[in-house]
Amino acid sequence: MKSLWNDGEAAGFKNDLALRTYTSRLLGGEKALVMYGGGNTSVKLQENGEDILYVKGSGADLAHVTEKDFAPLRLAALRSLIERDTISNAEMGAQFRAALTDPQAPRPSIESILHAILPFKWVEHTHADAVLAVANTDHGERHIQDAFGDSVMIVPYRHSGFELAKACHDVFSREATAKTIGMVLMHHGIFAFGASARESYERMIALVTRAEDYLKSRNIWDIPLRFPPAQASSDQEMLALSALRRDISHAAGFPLVMTLSSDLMSLAYARRPDLESLSQRGPATPQHAVFTKRVPMLGRDVAAFTAAYRRYLAENASEQAERLPDPAPRIVLDPEWGMVSVGITAFYADAAAEIYRHSMKIQSRAEALEAYASLPPREVLAAEIEYGGFEQTMRNQYELAGQVALVDWALSNQTRVEELLAKGAAVIGLDHDPAVKSLHTKPEYLGLCCDPDNPAQMEAALAQSVRRYGGIDLLITDNPTLAAACEPLLELSSLRKTA
Template sequence: MTNPTALQLIARSNRLGADSRNTNYAGGNTSAKGSETDPVTGEPVELLWVKGSGGDLGTLTESGLAVLRLDRVRALPEVYPGVEREDEMVAAFDYCLHGKGGAAPSIDTAMHALVDAAHVDHLHPDSGIAFATAADGEQLTKDAFGGRVVWVPWRRPGFQLGLDIAAVKRDNPGAIGAILGGHGITAWGDTSEEAEANSLWIIETAAAHLAEHGHPEPFGSVIDGYEALPEDARRAKAAALAPVLRGLASTDHPVVGHFTDSDVVLDFVARAEHPRLAELGTSCPDHFLRTKVKPLVLDLPANASAEDSIARLRELHEAYRADYTAYYERGAAAARARGEEPPAMRGADPAIVLIPGVGMFSYGADKQTARVAGEFYVNAINVMRGAEAVSSYAPIDEAEKFRIEYWALEEAKLQRRPARKPLATRVALVTGAASGIGLATAKRLAAEGACVVIADLDLERAAAAAAEIGSSDVAVGVQANVTDEAAVQAAVDAALLAFGGLDLVVNNAGLSLSKSLLETTVADWDLQHNVMAKGSFLVSKAAAKVMIDQGLGGDIVYISSKNSVFAGPNNIAYSATKADQAHQVRLLAAELGEHGIKVNGINPDGVVRGSGIFAGGWGAKRAAVYGVPEEKLGEYYAQRTLLKREVLPENVANAVFVLCASDLDHTTGLHIPVDAGVAAAFLR
């Protein structure tokens, strides 16, 4: 059973982490000291439970805690080789673990272990970091807190900072915590309740001081023409810019995007001081490790055309890359002068792009990383507002930022990340995806790492299917009538605003009317061709434009049918439109190849189970044609195949994945039969 002290710590951590005013996602750490019976000696042993590396306070569980023996951790100062070699102390924590040890200890473990308090919190609240990054933060700390909170000058997180805070606690017996210059806050208490109360008091007191003494417009006046566009206009412009921005941000490494047009962002980029402040960059290490040291900022008014904005963004991106490369080279040269060999540059593209009047795009290796990067830049804006309101924003200098960003310990953390899935960073749009083949395909693509947009005529079912797959960081549902060009464009735009771009489209939407030639009406014919032939054309056209603008290649997959080459009875409209789709594959493969866009098709046999088409009456009609009970139709189809196997939605989904994965990256214009072997439908 979990130790009661650890249970208290988890509950406190979850409460603190649930409120973004206290700390950002995965930011900060908490700890508790207590005792437990040593299973070997049977004697009590003093332990430290502390949030491990990479965890999040709001969602912390027992598995996210590192558990260390206090006697061994407290002995480490005796072997500490000094600040120039403090990174070596992280490896020493491994020799202090108790039992299986739990999560990997973080760099901040010393801050918790060495401070003489039973409970310690280290948090990154916007109000506290505003004090920590203000030019006269030390005086502000005295003014706001008196002697209850002590100023600790900037020091890179590590063992020496733990010693510094321990000394502050020892030398200031009336203090309940500290403001850590350029970093955040630390608070402590004899009980879990006291530590939490002290943390919240520091955060609330800092916020109240900023509100009472701060300048009402710390970012200056609104720049004429930089005000926020109306919602429809700004989202339309965001969708127009998104493909190009995603391509630029993926110059070195493919990324997923996130868009926000929150009031905080729109107000910041409308104000006179935003160019100066954005250039200074973020300060708190937790911020710039996710946002990079500074954003790319478009220097055009809100009403600038999309074409002019794109042209300027290309110029600014080139300048950003040159500037970041120079930053890296300066930092690397300084590191080598210290006898260190820094990690290779990880990429020179921006993680944050600010567009006046429109909002902010943020980028990362997956949707969650991209979204969190944007959230962190909102934190940074709040910090800049607070610091400028009572003083001036003064982040840590470039040299220190480089030492954090290219820290060997940070590099080691990155190397511990799980291997990327095959479709990581790919954004997929699947039509008709609320059931059957479409849903199975969406699930398979998401399982392989893709972000998925579930497009369906029924919005409620699309949203339910997306929720079944995962959170909005993985899948979203949108309404899409594929026969309507405006509706198709709206679905593509929704994909761009949800995930920043589009790489993979599956034309799956369809329906079928089982009628003979003489029974087929013009309305029947038009309906079949509008949904599948015209619908696939509209979706492919809208998607191809995005893929061309991105410059990242892409995949378009058509779910055609064995009926595109097989002449079956009472099926004229359906089979003809499937043949149309099959030739669209060949035509588009020939046209789009120069852009690196592969176009392929899949020819399934009748997929009965889970199919919306079959459930909607098609199954009963086909069963009547073949003279079998409807519930036996799948078995009938299976028996006419060479392999005697029924074709399931998952079989088709498997083929989609294979076509879009790297093993077939030289294949385009291909149709793959997924029919268990229907000889009459062999391709020739």
């Protein structure tokens, strides 16, 4: 992995907090390091004679982070917390609020205490793919030692928050030397730290490169992709996908958008002879499970998946858990289709697909290195519960979240398209004018140019729509031929509406 540090660019960031946003974005822009709100960074500054920790706010995405996304906390107040034996999450939240120097600041990262106790001005944390591929193996600690030598300390898996901060504090107090530039958190990710923005960032890149080199030196970096791409879609495929979306939405209890990915990587993974074993061990880092669930569904039997998921909830949820996740899958692997990803909007279906594609690489490389190993189910469920809830927020905010609308003559019906998008629907815009394709660039919009009098073009447009969003719930057209062609899809929607 290459350092993207650029002196000219860096010079444009005039103070340390600005520089903190610069290198945070460099990390966040690299999907092999961190995705969708994962990871966090911090810098320790002096303000009015006091040491202040600026740590990324919870949920902010490193790729687009700004100075406002960092929460300023009194360092001494945070550091003193590490002396306690335990702190509940609620108490920790209250302590963070009390330590903030700006009450308007975002909610500080759950890892704020960990950032505070590390005696370095700059601290970076990612869920780097290459590090996880080395660490998530049966003898992960030995591989990490071989790959990194004495430049990192190894911290056993602990739940994020106080328990993890405590474990890191113990290991750091005992084992840190002048050579220590980072920490590997088993089944979770990696920290790097340094005295300058550049040093800290480049240590992260250097450590990740070492993990990559370790895998490359064993000839397991390249993942064999032996399978041809899927054939063109058929009517049957279209109906089977729509039926699958209906079943998954039914299991969730609310409508969901579903996207098919028949890329070579997804097909090759879905056709692995050891899929049933490898894919069912669990996620590479708990944060991934928030988007993908603990394991993917194999094949098309939604009832079997939900029954297994309910057992997982019954066996692993703590009694205090207030809100449990729904039992519907978010990733489906099928040897014929490749990967199907599911989300409350197209953005989240795409996020699940992207995260799982990274997961496929991590798992494949770890399995080639030795044997991929994940966490006990109860640890994964704890993360699913703690960081979940965004789907409910989306549903509260957007009346049509998870629903799919098809709008005919979309260029003349732009107001309608806007309205539907504003309410959270995924919208397919059809028009005979190719300008329909570029009406919107967001993932919730698919513009398709098709001649309404050409049945073959119309069929192809519907097939593409179903591959992209999984079906159609709402049809806006006065064309009887299009209405007839959509009828079998609408029959598979529990929310069907025509206008």
